[in-house]
Amino acid sequence: xxxxxxxxxxxxxxxxxxxxxxxxxxxxxxxxxxxxxxxxxxxxxxxxxxxxxxxxxxxxxxxxxxxxxxxxxxxx
Numbered sequence: 001x002x003x004x005x006x007x008x009x010x011x012x013x014x015x016x017x018x019x020x021x022x023x024x025x026x027x028x029x030x031x032x033x034x035x036x037x038x039x040x041x042x043x044x045x046x047x048x049x050x051x052x053x054x055x056x057x058x059x060x061x062x063x064x065x066x067x068x069x070x071x072x073x074x075x076x
Contacts, residue, residue, distance in 0.1 A: 004031070005029060007030030008030060009030075009032075011034060012051055012055065013034070013035045014036055015037070017033075018041070020044060026049050
């Protein structure tokens with residue numbers, strides 16, 4: 001999945017993906033790694049929490065629509 005990322009893309013990932021090697025690989029491809037840093041990191045890379053909350057809200061909206069369609073979508 002990470003192989004499909006290219007210039008101008010943003011990698012949104014949790015702390016499990018926080019590694020300098022991954023960040024360097026993404027930067028070499030022109031991808032901005034918006035990865036939440038581990039709490040014990042001495043050199044904390046930049047991180048924006050804003051896209052994560054917006055994407056979470058979008059996920060909640062999609063899940064709500066799916067539940068609604070499952071209950072009421074086939075009623076005509």
